[in-house]
Amino acid sequence: QGVLRVGMTAADIPLTTGQTDQGGEGMRFMGYTVYDSLIEWDLTSADKPSVLIPGLATEWSVGEDELTWTFALREGVTFHDGSPLTAEVVVWNLDKLLDSEAEQYDPRQSAQGKSRIPAVASYEAVDDLTLTITTTVPDATLPYQLAWILMSSKANWEAMDKDWEKVAMAPSGTGPWKLETFVPRERAELVPNADYWDETRIPKLDKMVLIPLPEPNARAAALLSGQVDWIEAPAPDTIPAMTGNGFVISSNAYPHNWTWHLSRLEGSPWNDIRVRKAANMAIDRESMMPLLGGLMVPAKGFLPPSSQWFGEPTFDPSYDLEAAKALMTEAGYGPDNRLTVKALISPSGSGQMLPLPMNEYVQQSLAEVWIDVEFMVVEWNQMINLWRAGAADEAVDGANSINFTYFIQDPFTGLIRHLDEGLIAPNGTNWGHYIDPEMQALFEEIKTTFDPEAQTAVLQKTHEKYVNDALFLFVTHDVAPRALSPKVEGFVQAQNWYQNFSSISMAD
Amino acid sequence: MALADTTTLPTPEKVEKSKGYWSGVGHRLVRDPLTMFCLAVVAALILSAAFAPYLGLADPYKGSMIARLKPIGAPGYPLGTDEQGRDMLARLIYGGRLTLFIGLMPVVIAFFAGSILGITAGYVGGLTNTIIMRTIDVFFAFPSVLLAIAISGALGAGITNSLVSLTIVFIPPITRVAEAVTSGVRKLDYIDAARATGANAWTVIRVHVIGNVLSPIFVYATSLTSVCMILAAGLSFLGIGVRPPEPEWGLMLNTLRSVIYINPWLSALPGVMIFVTSLCLNLLSDGLRSAMNVRD
Amino acid sequence: MSVTDTYQPTPDTGGPAQPLIRVTGLQKYFPIRGGILGRTQAKVQAVDGVSFEVKKGETLGIVGESGCGKSTTAKLLIGLVEKDKGEIVFDGHALGERLSLKDLRRGVQMVFQDSYATLNPRLTILDSVAFGAKVQGLDNPEELARKMMDRVGLDPDRFAHRYPHELSGGQRQRVNIARALAMSPRLVVLDEAVSALDKSVEAQVLNLLNDLRAEFGLTYVFISHDLNVVRYISDRILVMYLGEVVEVAPVDSIWQEQAHPYTRSLFSAMPSMDPDNRTKEPPLAGDPPNPINPPSGCRFHTRCRFASAVCKEAVPKLSGLARNGDHMVACHLHDAQSGHPKAGQGVPE
Amino acid sequence: MLSYLIRRILLVLPVAFGVSVICFLLVQIAPGDPLTAIMAIDATAEEQAAMRAAYGLDKPLPIQYAIWIGNLVQGDMGKSIATGRPVAAEVFGAVKNSLLLAVSAAVIAFPIGIFLGFLAGYFRDTWIDRAVTALSITGVSVPNYWLGIVLVIIFSVNLSWLPSMGAGPGGSQSWAWDWAHMRHLVLPAVTLAVVPIGIVSRTVRALAGDILSQDFVDALYAKGMSRVDVLRHVARNAAATALSVMGLQLGYLLGGSILIETVFNWPGSGFLLSNAIFQRDLPLLQGTILILALFFVAMNLIVDVVQAAIDPRIQRT
Amino acid sequence: MTKLLEMKNLNVRFKGKRTVHAINDVSLSMEQGETLALLGESGSGKSVTLKTLLGLLPPKRSQIDGSIHVNGVDIMSLRGKALQRYRGGEVSMVFQEPALALDPVYTIGHQIAESVMRHKGVDKANAMSTALDMLDRVRIPSANRRLHNYPHELSGGMRQRVMIALALACRPRLLLADEPTTALDATVQIQILLLLRELQKEFGMGVIFVTHDIGVAVEISERIAVMYAGQIIEEGTTHEIIRDARHPYTQGLLAANLHDVARGDRLSAIPGAPPALEVRPDSCPFAPRCPVAMPDCRADLPPMLAPGDRRRVACLRAAQPIAAE
Numbered sequence A: 001q002g003v004l005r006v007g008m009t010a011a012d013i014p015l016t017t018g019q020t021d022q023g024g025e026g027m028r029f030m031g032y033t034v035y036d037s038l039i040e041w042d043l044t045s046a047d048k049p050s051v052l053i054p055g056l057a058t059e060w061s062v063g064e065d066e067l068t069w070t071f072a073l074r075e076g077v078t079f080h081d082g083s084p085l086t087a088e089v090v091v092w093n094l095d096k097l098l099d100s101e102a103e104q105y106d107p108r109q110s111a112q113g114k115s116r117i118p119a120v121a122s123y124e125a126v127d128d129l130t131l132t133i134t135t136t137v138p139d140a141t142l143p144y145q146l147a148w149i150l151m152s153s154k155a156n157w158e159a160m161d162k163d164w165e166k167v168a169m170a171p172s173g174t175g176p177w178k179l180e181t182f183v184p185r186e187r188a189e190l191v192p193n194a195d196y197w198d199e200t201r202i203p204k205l206d207k208m209v210l211i212p213l214p215e216p217n218a219r220a221a222a223l224l225s226g227q228v229d230w231i232e233a234p235a236p237d238t239i240p241a242m243t244g245n246g247f248v249i250s251s252n253a254y255p256h257n258w259t260w261h262l263s264r265l266e267g268s269p270w271n272d273i274r275v276r277k278a279a280n281m282a283i284d285r286e287s288m289m290p291l292l293g294g295l296m297v298p299a300k301g302f303l304p305p306s307s308q309w310f311g312e313p314t315f316d317p318s319y320d321l322e323a324a325k326a327l328m329t330e331a332g333y334g335p336d337n338r339l340t341v342k343a344l345i346s347p348s349g350s351g352q353m354l355p356l357p358m359n360e361y362v363q364q365s366l367a368e369v370w371i372d373v374e375f376m377v378v379e380w381n382q383m384i385n386l387w388r389a390g391a392a393d394e395a396v397d398g399a400n401s402i403n404f405t406y407f408i409q410d411p412f413t414g415l416i417r418h419l420d421e422g423l424i425a426p427n428g429t430n431w432g433h434y435i436d437p438e439m440q441a442l443f444e445e446i447k448t449t450f451d452p453e454a455q456t457a458v459l460q461k462t463h464e465k466y467v468n469d470a471l472f473l474f475v476t477h478d479v480a481p482r483a484l485s486p487k488v489e490g491f492v493q494a495q496n497w498y499q500n501f502s503s504i505s506m507a508d
Numbered sequence B: 001m002a003l004a005d006t007t008t009l010p011t012p013e014k015v016e017k018s019k020g021y022w023s024g025v026g027h028r029l030v031r032d033p034l035t036m037f038c039l040a041v042v043a044a045l046i047l048s049a050a051f052a053p054y055l056g057l058a059d060p061y062k063g064s065m066i067a068r069l070k071p072i073g074a075p076g077y078p079l080g081t082d083e084q085g086r087d088m089l090a091r092l093i094y095g096g097r098l099t100l101f102i103g104l105m106p107v108v109i110a111f112f113a114g115s116i117l118g119i120t121a122g123y124v125g126g127l128t129n130t131i132i133m134r135t136i137d138v139f140f141a142f143p144s145v146l147l148a149i150a151i152s153g154a155l156g157a158g159i160t161n162s163l164v165s166l167t168i169v170f171i172p173p174i175t176r177v178a179e180a181v182t183s184g185v186r187k188l189d190y191i192d193a194a195r196a197t198g199a200n201a202w203t204v205i206r207v208h209v210i211g212n213v214l215s216p217i218f219v220y221a222t223s224l225t226s227v228c229m230i231l232a233a234g235l236s237f238l239g240i241g242v243r244p245p246e247p248e249w250g251l252m253l254n255t256l257r258s259v260i261y262i263n264p265w266l267s268a269l270p271g272v273m274i275f276v277t278s279l280c281l282n283l284l285s286d287g288l289r290s291a292m293n294v295r296d
Numbered sequence C: 001m002s003v004t005d006t007y008q009p010t011p012d013t014g015g016p017a018q019p020l021i022r023v024t025g026l027q028k029y030f031p032i033r034g035g036i037l038g039r040t041q042a043k044v045q046a047v048d049g050v051s052f053e054v055k056k057g058e059t060l061g062i063v064g065e066s067g068c069g070k071s072t073t074a075k076l077l078i079g080l081v082e083k084d085k086g087e088i089v090f091d092g093h094a095l096g097e098r099l100s101l102k103d104l105r106r107g108v109q110m111v112f113q114d115s116y117a118t119l120n121p122r123l124t125i126l127d128s129v130a131f132g133a134k135v136q137g138l139d140n141p142e143e144l145a146r147k148m149m150d151r152v153g154l155d156p157d158r159f160a161h162r163y164p165h166e167l168s169g170g171q172r173q174r175v176n177i178a179r180a181l182a183m184s185p186r187l188v189v190l191d192e193a194v195s196a197l198d199k200s201v202e203a204q205v206l207n208l209l210n211d212l213r214a215e216f217g218l219t220y221v222f223i224s225h226d227l228n229v230v231r232y233i234s235d236r237i238l239v240m241y242l243g244e245v246v247e248v249a250p251v252d253s254i255w256q257e258q259a260h261p262y263t264r265s266l267f268s269a270m271p272s273m274d275p276d277n278r279t280k281e282p283p284l285a286g287d288p289p290n291p292i293n294p295p296s297g298c299r300f301h302t303r304c305r306f307a308s309a310v311c312k313e314a315v316p317k318l319s320g321l322a323r324n325g326d327h328m329v330a331c332h333l334h335d336a337q338s339g340h341p342k343a344g345q346g347v348p349e
Numbered sequence D: 001m002l003s004y005l006i007r008r009i010l011l012v013l014p015v016a017f018g019v020s021v022i023c024f025l026l027v028q029i030a031p032g033d034p035l036t037a038i039m040a041i042d043a044t045a046e047e048q049a050a051m052r053a054a055y056g057l058d059k060p061l062p063i064q065y066a067i068w069i070g071n072l073v074q075g076d077m078g079k080s081i082a083t084g085r086p087v088a089a090e091v092f093g094a095v096k097n098s099l100l101l102a103v104s105a106a107v108i109a110f111p112i113g114i115f116l117g118f119l120a121g122y123f124r125d126t127w128i129d130r131a132v133t134a135l136s137i138t139g140v141s142v143p144n145y146w147l148g149i150v151l152v153i154i155f156s157v158n159l160s161w162l163p164s165m166g167a168g169p170g171g172s173q174s175w176a177w178d179w180a181h182m183r184h185l186v187l188p189a190v191t192l193a194v195v196p197i198g199i200v201s202r203t204v205r206a207l208a209g210d211i212l213s214q215d216f217v218d219a220l221y222a223k224g225m226s227r228v229d230v231l232r233h234v235a236r237n238a239a240a241t242a243l244s245v246m247g248l249q250l251g252y253l254l255g256g257s258i259l260i261e262t263v264f265n266w267p268g269s270g271f272l273l274s275n276a277i278f279q280r281d282l283p284l285l286q287g288t289i290l291i292l293a294l295f296f297v298a299m300n301l302i303v304d305v306v307q308a309a310i311d312p313r314i315q316r317t
Numbered sequence E: 001m002t003k004l005l006e007m008k009n010l011n012v013r014f015k016g017k018r019t020v021h022a023i024n025d026v027s028l029s030m031e032q033g034e035t036l037a038l039l040g041e042s043g044s045g046k047s048v049t050l051k052t053l054l055g056l057l058p059p060k061r062s063q064i065d066g067s068i069h070v071n072g073v074d075i076m077s078l079r080g081k082a083l084q085r086y087r088g089g090e091v092s093m094v095f096q097e098p099a100l101a102l103d104p105v106y107t108i109g110h111q112i113a114e115s116v117m118r119h120k121g122v123d124k125a126n127a128m129s130t131a132l133d134m135l136d137r138v139r140i141p142s143a144n145r146r147l148h149n150y151p152h153e154l155s156g157g158m159r160q161r162v163m164i165a166l167a168l169a170c171r172p173r174l175l176l177a178d179e180p181t182t183a184l185d186a187t188v189q190i191q192i193l194l195l196l197r198e199l200q201k202e203f204g205m206g207v208i209f210v211t212h213d214i215g216v217a218v219e220i221s222e223r224i225a226v227m228y229a230g231q232i233i234e235e236g237t238t239h240e241i242i243r244d245a246r247h248p249y250t251q252g253l254l255a256a257n258l259h260d261v262a263r264g265d266r267l268s269a270i271p272g273a274p275p276a277l278e279v280r281p282d283s284c285p286f287a288p289r290c291p292v293a294m295p296d297c298r299a300d301l302p303p304m305l306a307p308g309d310r311r312r313v314a315c316l317r318a319a320q321p322i323a324a325e
């Protein structure tokens, strides 16, 4: 029971029609609350990395051709408006994103969802509860891709005059929460869906209120003055004030990293593995802790150490100044022959943690091993443009690295997209123009290994190569801190971008 | 009586060396302790900002994670350290550079640009006046803060962009005042008297108009400096002004906001600097206004 | 070198018989802007068809009620107000033809009423006086200015570097006169030049003006509302009413007989200076009509005791009196052919 | 009076046109791609191009302006890039909230400013005058965004007397004139009122001083009027100018509340604007500025007309 | 019968950045129904005298000594309600610049009525009809319509009539007129002077008429007092002053009037300018400009001689008439 008021970091209520915007936070609060996808993340445990579990699909398998996937849909699932979930509705939803000719095509949702399912070639409703999806090439990561795609109600859309804008005000999904009221930019109120198909996830609260509070200090003040019960991402320096007043900080490792993505274009100093390793070993990550109020996990690789795909890399990027200097000397650098690199950073940005102080820390650390860093500070939006443009673009102005924070929850987002030679700009986000046949082969293997366990092994191997070759400057992982009023009970923070709010209740 | 009455007249005043207008202004200013105090404060700020590198201050950009958020008076850090362990004293003084620069420069530029536009419009009149002043009217349709934020917001953050947007904001009011003052002066008999000598427009403007309009425009412009400074700091505070890691008071105020729970005094420092400076600028402008007012 | 030597007037071209300045049909309507597009809504008929001439060495006095166009006429003479119509001929040269505005201003100078407003408060007296000479490119303007200051009774050593606000009204008016004379003009237009001064100071300035006229051979156009002063200084008097000339005559002639009813009213409005014989009846009732929409015919007919139908319709012409051709008047009473019931009889007592 | 009104209204048209041009150009001077914010982070080039076409950003400038102004005239200000909602609806909703805040601040500031200004003007050159002057200079010198933060810390966080953000327990759409909602108004309105208190009191002080030094005040005393009567006359004389200053201040409050709205998370136009800026939501930025500027223009118009109506000296034809 | 006005040894000094001894030992008395012209140059203290009479000087910056009785009442001791009754009721004033002395934002009817309401205690409607009556009396055409005009809608002459109507609305015993015609045209000036003269007879009040124009003084007054440097240097009937001025300054003024001066004659101007009153004059203030000054004039203040009844001159030479030059 009770009402949970959440201060989000978004500036606006995420898109309510199905496929959400506002990044991870959108999916967290407006995606997996109001909607479901065919395949979902298991959010019940705080102790282990989340894995995929059946959502609206109960089973799935790939055919002999390694292209055609068959999904069995869950029986008896209804949307909030009462209409049933059928294979046809799923097809309708996929058309909403992929078929620009379709009546229900929504450019806004498409912009958010289409790129998440690059593998999908075609799809078909076999019967009410059976669906097939065909991929262009064999791709074992399809389940991960489908975990992005949320199902909205076709009946509701029709009832709303086939107008997505109207749907936005009164959306209908199959999720555990129903959107009750919605004031753009101000608040959204969610109430439990008592008919939710998974009884264990029927919310205990009477209501959950979402309030956009983009400014961290406004968020802190709102929590401390009792206007909200929960805030996302409290500013580290406000945490003592919160804990001092009895508020609870909840955090957990999750697939997020804070790195420098390195340019591997010809002439880049980062092409020398010794320099890469030395840089990684020059950073005393533990000493960064106080800056972030302890809310970080020092990086040991690209993925968080707790990831199921971490593997057992041989290279340990932990702080070792002597070894780092030795490597630098070997590479031909020294106090009198310093290396200068140029780094793109932004002053702020979602998920960037505290980019300026952290980067300055990195700068100071690298200076110890004779690497002088010259910053090029650009707005977060501009940085996204430069990230898409790739290291070779003129606008990047010769920067050798870009400080980026990545969502690394699945094989594609976590590993493939950063270093796949097919994804060099303008085709994708291999910013550094990295090309390595060995890595390419590993990516291929991931896509063609359909057995989950075998796939995990390949993924581990891939990440080991990430680390052993020191392909990035690994710095930290965020721990998704959130500050909670002591009245909030029953919250289990999963090691995931998304969270389960159904277990929460408010003490009186 | 013959020519007695047309030759030299006895003067009622004592025969003393007559003082120029500006020395009179200076004289009155010097005798106004509050204004002199404010002048001293502003001068100290400007000088310390200008000569910051020679004051033996710590590096305003160099921080240390270990030394972050030292309270005011901590050993080695007279005003403590900021959230990145940078010396606050150094940052505040270096911060004065940028803050005063983007706080005063737009008014300076606008003073020249606005004076040229306004004096031209006011003296020439007619169509020229109509074109200039109607254009200015359009800019007046935007509340100043809004206009600054709109332009800065569209251009994006950065020192140059802030300068551009603030200058654009302050040209219209200065132009309008300049125009009003000039067309007022234009109607005065001494302008007619000067024109009656056969002097061309430029000579009349140079000798008779500028000297008389510049000081009211100047006084008006000084009254805008404090607004400009607060606005400039406000832009940085919003995140569309100066970019980190540059030291700038508005930006420092912003980045130190979250520190308010841990070390409120520290986080108040940039705000105090903005407040004190703008207070002094305001008082200075008031003092200047009354010193320039010959009527008293 | 005396002051007179430094005086560098433009040479006389037409000889003594040629009037120094002659204006014909001078007209100035000031537009009043307003309305949606700032178009001209109405026009103030400030000066309408004024003609007169001033002989060399003569002083012409101009009198009239406030707003009748005296100052506008003065400013037209020196080109400070652009004329709508009419001709200005200075010593035989018509303005705009052989005479440029700058040349005209070399020959004609003006002294304004408000001695304070005509001095730039930011310039020293010396700079103010020397300005015109500098502009006109005369030799040694500062020296000239000092001499001229000395001539008007201001010790240059003491006053040169003062500012206007440090001077008394009479002193400032001397500065204005010095400034006008520093240009070595031949004609000086004095617009209410002594009106703002106290009586005692006024006399000083009038004496000075008389002396200067003699010394430099100046010609004056002297505007004032004080008939006593005008009478004292002028050779001829011109009376204006609502932008028009109603009477021009030698001073003695007009003092004896005011041919126009308006002139008569104006003269009888003078305080009598005789406690036993004080004015009994106001000579003229009400205020002058609005110059935006002046009365038709003779503009004075709305206030004239002798007005008849013809006065409303026909504009009287300015012409010489039968017995004295120098005495010109614009009134139907004096025009035998005008059709006025009492035409040709002159103004009744 | 009617013709004055019509003339004044017609005079507004060219200004409004100029305003629209500036608002349009505002978007053109903006660097970067306005669509970045909403595009999926790893969208392909074609996807980006398609998106651009969908928003009409691929057409030449004059055509974009013509289309924009054409739509504008029909009340269509385009759609927000970030939310897809019609800009007009978003802006009007927000302006309503800003107006609420601005008017509240005015209600606090104007009476105080007038009272203090009168006091200072009447007791010129006394300690009262100096105190008021000090107060008003402080008012205009204090960076109000900073003051807002300080007030939040004191009254919301430490004392828990007043809420720190938002426009009421249920958001702005459920606004009601009860304490539960008005509590939310107190801090932002007070913060916003500080500058106009300073400006209004300075203006009124100068006005009152000016008027009191005019001859007719002596004449009033000379005919036996009491101080109160004289003050009544002074007030009546000051009214037109004071009203116009206050009208403009209201406009400034509306347009200048962005920093305060950001500090207090007040869902007004300033808040909208700052969102628009940070999301590079240019249509929204454009629309917000346009509406605020037009509102300010209208405010000026009203001020002029009211001034003309109450001040007999102003020509009304 | 008590004197209308009895002013004894009035001294007014302004303090501030500059000290000004504006009025120095001025004594003045008037009978009921008399018209006195106060003649003097700019800065001679005429306006200050009038303002003192109404208690209008800024109390902080002025220091006033001496006694003033109006109808036997010591007006220096009046405060509050009594002062308000006195001002406008007992004594009222016409100002030099009617454009500035009328409140621009009230109709003239309202401004007159306001005064009537205060002093006569009548209601607004009655007061308005009194106002209308007064406008008629000062010969304002279509007074009915003018009642609702604002000051700026009237011409200068008209405004001055309104001022007079306002001053006379409550039938004061003493009217103070501070250069009421200086800003007007000669033709309008004479209208106003005649009007004032008529009204004075009709109402039987005393009038103090300030002017710097001797001609005007002659037109309006029975008596003339000449002021110079804050002192009254000569007083007498208008006849006496015009025909037999004793003080060199008065004589100079008369000469400067140019009445009957032949053209081209050199004017016998008074040289120089009046003294700045930063210190209290301790000798004859006119001595520096006086063509007939003697060493004694510069030694001490001249005695006040009384050559006749209510006639006085402050000049050492006044005893022996000086031959005009």
Ligand code: HEM
Residues within 6 Å of the ligand: B144, B169, B170, B172, B173, B174, B176, B177, B180, B227, D140, D195, D198, D199, D202, D203
């Ligand atoms: C806190 C800030 C401000 C204060 C205290 C302030 C105060 C004043 C004052 C006292 C005046 C009257 C000037 C005089 O004495 O003649 C004035 C006039 C004026 N102000 Fe401001 N002002 C402020 C901000 C601004 C800003 C930001 C602008 C323009 C963007 C502006 C534009 C003007 C203009 C155009 C005038 C002249 C008005 C006219 O011609 O009637 N002011 N201001």
Ligand SMILES: Nc1ncnc2c1ncn2[C@@H]1O[C@H](COP(=O)(O)OP(=O)(O)OP(=O)(O)O)[C@@H](O)[C@H]1O
Residues within 6 Å of the ligand: C030, C031, C044, C045, C046, C064, C065, C066, C067, C068, C069, C070, C071, C072, C073, C225, C291
């Ligand atoms: N620049 C101007 N614009 C519009 N009207 C003007 C202008 N100058 C003068 N006038 C009008 O022209 C008429 C004549 O004015 P002018 O100043 O020549 O009169 P004047 O005889 O000099 O009066 P005064 O004795 O008051 O100085 C007046 O009605 C005046 O209002």
Ligand SMILES: Nc1ncnc2c1ncn2[C@@H]1O[C@H](COP(=O)(O)OP(=O)(O)OP(=O)(O)O)[C@@H](O)[C@H]1O
Residues within 6 Å of the ligand: E014, E020, E022, E040, E041, E042, E043, E044, E045, E046, E047, E048, E049, E058, E061, E212, E277
């Ligand atoms: N309020 C005041 N404060 C200081 N000095 C004053 C004040 N009022 C008048 N004076 C001074 O007192 C002297 C007499 O002034 P007053 O106004 O009485 O002269 P006036 O005879 O009326 O002259 P005018 O003919 O110019 O009106 C002047 O020197 C004047 O400067």
Ligand SMILES: [Mg+2]
Residues within 6 Å of the ligand: C070, C071, C072, C191, C192
């Ligand atoms: Mg004139």
Ligand SMILES: [Mg+2]
Residues within 6 Å of the ligand: E046, E047, E048, E178
């Ligand atoms: Mg006076």
